Amino acid sequence: MNEAISITATVPAELNGQRLDKALAELFPDFSRTRLKEWITGACVSIDGEVVERPREKVLTGMEIAVEATLEAEERHKGEAIELDILYEDDDILVINKPAGLVVHPGAGKPDGTLLNALLHHFPAIDQVPRAGIIHRLDKDTTGLMVVAKTVPAQTHLVAAMQEREITREYEAVCNGLMTAGGMVDEPISRHPTKRTHMAVVAGGKPAVTHYRVVERFRAHTYLRLRLETGRTHQIRVHMAHVRHPLIGDSTYGGRPRPPKQASAEMLAGLRGFTRQALHATRLSLHHPISGEYMTWEAPTPPDMVELLAILRADRQQHLRDD
Incomplete structure (x- = not known):
């Protein structure tokens, strides 16, 4: 079943002078570049009220881009009976607490067994929504909260809210090294120049801002x-590695075990045994895409991070006694 969609966006300063097709890919990331280009050449895209059919057309800051198109069903994936930890659900959205190890979307080397497959099983009609309503991702081994749209109108509103930074996402993490105070990392992120599967702080990359505060020091x-x-993809992991405080367990970005001096055997085992990045999406706040109600959800610290924190506290307490 096909659905008519109507989406709009204002060109931000960072896309000034970009080609229309590239700008659309940034503004509407839930649609493939191929589909967006087809909409441009098919006279489905207008700039400031005038239809534009040239993908190479330049856009300028402040321009209003509108897409009026027919959304054909995405590539069919099968539903799978994968358990979901659903914190909230209504006719328009659902909020889940994703476990470690669950890939969000099928891709190369992972055609099934994903969150998308689980969503299709839980609510089959979601196959009419692009990417089964997934508007943002968590890395495979990051745990915590995600919001999913169950309808195209809900997805359209949530994507716009994400672009306007109206959805608040808070995380908890454990990093290597002692940080003396909170702060902000404001560094652009792009694909690593030589490591295809890695991201990195790169001059000229996409703007990326992470705020952090210290909860506890060990x-x-x-x-x-x-x-x-x-x-941005891997944003917290890349930013923390950039300031030389990579997350515990994050082997991709330098988070190998770094035990303190005179660490106990339990401490060493705990650090070596924590093999995923110590990162959890703990709080999510947004305006409901249909009702407008402001809503907030929280997901408790997962058991493996609770255990890790307990080991770090025990180590600190032991050495306070020894001193």
């Missing part, structure tokens, strides 16, 4: 609370 590690202004 002998050689810091427990943090973080808030995203933007949502």
Whole structure:
């Protein structure tokens, strides 16, 4: 079944002078570049009220872009009976607490067994929504809160809210090293120049801003609370590595075990045994895409991070006694 969609966006300063097709890919990331280009050449896209059919057309800051198109059903994936931890659900959205190890969307090397497959099983009609309503992702081994749209109108509103930074996402993490105070990392992120699967701070990359504050300090590690202004791939992991405080367990970005001096066997085992990045999406706040009601959800610290924090506290307490 096909659906008519109507979406709009204002060109931000960072896209000034970009080609229309590239700007659309940034403004409407839930649609493939191929589909967006087809909409442009099919006279479905207008700029400031005038239809534009050239993908190479330049856009300028402040221009109003509108897309009026027919949304054909996405590539069919099968539903799978994968358990979901659903914190909230109504006719328009659902909020889940994603476990570690669950990939969000099928891709190369992972055609099934994903969150998308689980959503299709839980609510089959979601196959009419692009990407089964998934508007943002968590890395495979990051736990915590995600909002999913069950209808195209809900998705359209949520995507716009994400672009306007109206959805608040807060995380907790444990990083290597002692951080003395909170702060902000404002560094652009793009694909790593030589490592295809990695992201990196790159001059000329997409703007990325991460705020953080210290919750608790240990002998050689810091427990943090973080808030995203933007949502770049691997953003927190890249930014924390950039300031030389990679997350515990994040082997991709340098988070190998770094035990303090005279660490106990339990401490060493705990650090070596924590093999995922110590990152959890703990709080999510947004205006409901249909009712407009402001809503907030919280997901408790997962058991493996609770255990990790307990080991770090025990180590700190032991050495306070020894001193």
